[in-house]
Amino acid sequence: MPLLDKTCDMAEAIARIPDGARIMLGGFGVPGTPFCLIRELVRQGQKGLTIIKNDANETGMGVDWLLENGQVARLITSHIGLNPRAMQMMNDGRISVEFVPQGILAERIRCAGAGMLGFVSDIGVGTLMAEGKPEVRVGDRSGILETALGADFALVHAADADTFGNLRYAATACNFNPLIAMAAKTTIAEAETVLAPGGIAPDDVHTPGPFVDLVVALPELSEVYGVVER
Amino acid sequence: MSLNARERMLRRAARDIGAGMTVNLGIGLPTQVLKYVPADLAVCLHSENGIAGVGPVRDRANADRNLIDAGGAYVSPLPGTAYFDSAVSFAIVRGGRLDLTFLGAFEVAANGDLANWIIPGRLTPGAGGAIELAQKARKVAVITTHTDKHGAPKIVVRCTLPLTAPGCVQRIFTDMAVCDVTPEGLRLSELAEGVTVAQVIAATGAPLIVPQTPLPRF
Incomplete structure (x- = not known):
């Protein structure tokens, strides 16, 4: 029983994204950021996007290309401190930014991917982060309701994929990738190496193929994936 | 802050890291503490981007492009290092596995x-x-300059900015002093070399409890 071949041309994969889409991006800093998929999104120029990503990358990288190109309406994130443009655009009112505590962002995404509606946590109680969220009693403890966070598209970066969409990540390039891969209606994975089915041993699969819709093989890695000179 | 004062502050903070602890060093000054942790101390450093067992920082020439800490520094694995996704990483935090940050x-x-x-x-x-x-x-400890770049106190009676968390800090390391949050109020516990009690009081925006006994120096 062969498994479906999900490999796809990059331009074709990104062309599925319409204006106004909600898009999750993998990555924490450089590792795990799907730079080639983002670059293609910039080339095609879809507008009014909601971007959900841990951070806004740095000047001249990833999310910053989308900001510079005026494609982002809203950013749902935990930290934008390494991107002065993102902070400036937020404070000028040119984009709206929703800050979410990093682990709550991860859990809200995981929750959507796992088919749950939400969860109760005590993180941020007594701070701005809890404002407007319903208070919930669980036994003798009280917390706030956090809702699941899903998206239309997830753009994932993997070290290895097989043609069915099983994925393996490398070191800290894992981060949000396996979570967003589960949480979107359409998940597009770029991979440094695309293997035949069985190329990743079953025990080594981090994201199982059923979560992944399209697999894009990366050409030779460009400099942006490399070690950053600061 | 002179280089010397900064180094003393970081060195003093590092002494609070004990054998067997799991520790997270926040972005900025806290990351610098790593330089003063003895190489043979059995401590597991956690980084929120998905590492338990963070090893020494690497220079650009020897860096692994896929291996950074949460502050973006290129780091190395140790025998026994584990990588995981961001949900697991914060399960470690929320689940109470961190002894100190x-x-x-x-x-x-x-x-x-x-x-x-x-x-x-x-x-x-x-x-x-x-x-x-x-x-x-x-345990949550803050590492900060005692005053901001305009000389205004960073230690205050009440925060004016939106809180990260209420009532979370137990100890404050600065270039001038170590202070402890106690039920009675903020206590001056240690003094940096060359700094007087009067100087610390003048640079602090909240009342300090000053013990009658001589204070340890760092």
Whole structure:
């Protein structure tokens, strides 16, 4: 029983994204950021996007290309401190930014991917982060309701994929990738190496193929994936 | 802050890291503590981007492009290092597995309130993982300059900025002193070399409890 071949041309994969889409991006800093998929999104120029990503990358990288190109309406994130443009655009009112505590962002995404509606946590109680969220009693403890966070598209970066969409990540390039891969209606994975089915041993699969819709093989890695000179 | 004062502060903070602990070093000054942790101390450093067992920093020439800490420094694995996704990483934090975290501060209050993620309309980096670290690590210590670059106290009676977490800080390391948050108020516990009690009081925006006994120096 062969498994479906999900490999796809990059331009074709990104062309599925319409204006106004909600898009999750993998990555924490450089590792795990799907730079080639983002670059293609910039080339095609879809507008009014909601971007959900841990951070806004740095000047001249990833999310910053989308900001510079005026494609982002809203950013749902935990930290934008390494991107002065993102902070400036937020404070000028040119984009709206929703800050979410990093682990709550991860859990809200995981929750959507796992088919749950939400969860109760005590993180941020007594701070701005809890404002407007319903208070919930669980036994003798009280917390706030956090809702699941899903998206239309997830753009994932993997070290290895097989043609069915099983994925393996490398070191800290894992981060949000396996979570967003589960949480979107359409998940597009770029991979440094695309293997035949069985190329990743079953025990080594981090994201199982059923979560992944399209697999894009990366050409030779460009400099942006490399070690950053600061 | 002179280089010397900064080094003494970091060296002193590092002494609070004990054998067997799991520790998270926040972005900024706290990361610098790593240089002063003895190489043979059995300590597991956690980084919120998905590492338990963070090893020494690597220079650019020897860096692995896929291996950074949460502050973006290229680091190395140790025998026994584990990598995991961001949900697991914060399960470690919220699940109470961190013995200690060092965090930076915009403001820290005498009652242990911490503000370190936003100066509305001006500096809006966001909290990253700081809210969970501040709320859930068993011990939270702040490492900060005693005053800001205009000489204004960073230790205050009440924070004016949005809080990261209320009442979370137990200890404050600065270039001038070590202070402890106690039920009675903020206590001056140690003094940096060459600094007087009067200087610390003048640079602090909250009342300090000063013990009658001589204070240890660092």
